[in-house]
Amino acid sequence: MTKEKVLITGGSGYLGSVITGHLLESGFHVTCLDNLSLYQKSLFHYASHPDFEFIYGDARDKKLLEKIVPNFDIIIPLAAIVGMSACDAKPFDAKSINYDAIVLINNIRKPHQKLIYPTTNSGYGTKSGAIFCTEETPLEPISLYGTTKVDAEKHILEEAKNGKPAITLRLATVFGVSPRMRTDLLVNDFVLKALRESYIIIYEKDFKRNYIHIKDVARCFEHCIKNFESMKNQAYNVGLDEANLSKAELAELIKKHIPKFEIVYMEVGEDPDKRNYIVSNEKIMKTGFKPLYNLDYGIKELIKGYSILLKNDPYKNF
Numbered sequence: 001m002t003k004e005k006v007l008i009t010g011g012s013g014y015l016g017s018v019i020t021g022h023l024l025e026s027g028f029h030v031t032c033l034d035n036l037s038l039y040q041k042s043l044f045h046y047a048s049h050p051d052f053e054f055i056y057g058d059a060r061d062k063k064l065l066e067k068i069v070p071n072f073d074i075i076i077p078l079a080a081i082v083g084m085s086a087c088d089a090k091p092f093d094a095k096s097i098n099y100d101a102i103v104l105i106n107n108i109r110k111p112h113q114k115l116i117y118p119t120t121n122s123g124y125g126t127k128s129g130a131i132f133c134t135e136e137t138p139l140e141p142i143s144l145y146g147t148t149k150v151d152a153e154k155h156i157l158e159e160a161k162n163g164k165p166a167i168t169l170r171l172a173t174v175f176g177v178s179p180r181m182r183t184d185l186l187v188n189d190f191v192l193k194a195l196r197e198s199y200i201i202i203y204e205k206d207f208k209r210n211y212i213h214i215k216d217v218a219r220c221f222e223h224c225i226k227n228f229e230s231m232k233n234q235a236y237n238v239g240l241d242e243a244n245l246s247k248a249e250l251a252e253l254i255k256k257h258i259p260k261f262e263i264v265y266m267e268v269g270e271d272p273d274k275r276n277y278i279v280s281n282e283k284i285m286k287t288g289f290k291p292l293y294n295l296d297y298g299i300k301e302l303i304k305g306y307s308i309l310l311k312n313d314p315y316k317n318f
Contacts, residue, residue, distance in 0.1 A: 010079030022218035098148035172239030213293035
């Protein structure tokens with residue numbers, strides 16, 4: 001049986017390096033396109049895998065994309081400038097990578113090629129934190145990052161109506177260990193502070209987010225591939241229903257695992273990213289997908305992972 005071929009742009013990133021491993025284990029042939037702009041080595045350990053290939057290049061390179069995109073059954077465009085501050089620091093790159101490159105790939109691919117695009121539920125913007133956001137909730141992004149991702153999703157879903165089927169996944173805030181580690185994500189950041197500094201000062205403590213483990217993100221992409229025909233041309237929230245938590249609730253959960261963690265609530269700052277929402281993941285669950293990894297699992301995993309990273313350099317900036 002011929003293995004389905006997957007192209008992942010930005011494959012060496014936080015999500016990509018985990019999704020790559022998961023799909024390889026599940027029997028797919030995976031090719032990662034990446035320009036390694038952060039000098040990451042997160043794909044190195046896949047080099048011996050017979051079904052793994054790497055292409056060094058930029059996700060905005062039209063000639064390169066025209067050459068390679070037609071060779072794949074499935075396309076997962078992960079390459080992006082991620083987060084509010086990173087996009088504000090590089091607005092041109094944010095638009096050209098997060099939006100223009102997605103449109104380019106979508107224009108090049110043929111209708112028989114499956115596209116699964118990860119966007120973000122930060123597109124819901126500033127909600128009350130009391131009403132569940134569903135896929136029908138109006139998107140009101142409040143940052144350049146959110147806007148580029150929402151615009152890319154809109155383009156993909158509009159083109160899906162014109163014969164280029166696709167699935168978009170509105171990911172909750174991801175947590176967990178990855179070969180290309182990110183410590184800026186809220187759960188990962190709070191656990192690191194608990195271990196390194198033993199205290200945290202939290203402002204806007206009641207602002208809520210939804211969360212999802214990185215392993216479940218990888219599982220969800222495989223689920224979408226296998227159920228593409230029944231799921232196509234729609235957007236899906238992907239998160240843990242039991243993990244619609246405020247900053248305070250998250251910190252208190254971490255404290256159960258790290259009792260020395262001191263939590264101080266003080267209105268000493270203001271988050272420019274005003275997201276405050278709870279999210280319904282009912283739609284994706286009805287397709288048969290169910291997350292396996294909860295916050296307790298992720299916190300324990302992070303404690304173990306950071307015990308390695310912090311061992312010889314407690315002030316290392318990962």
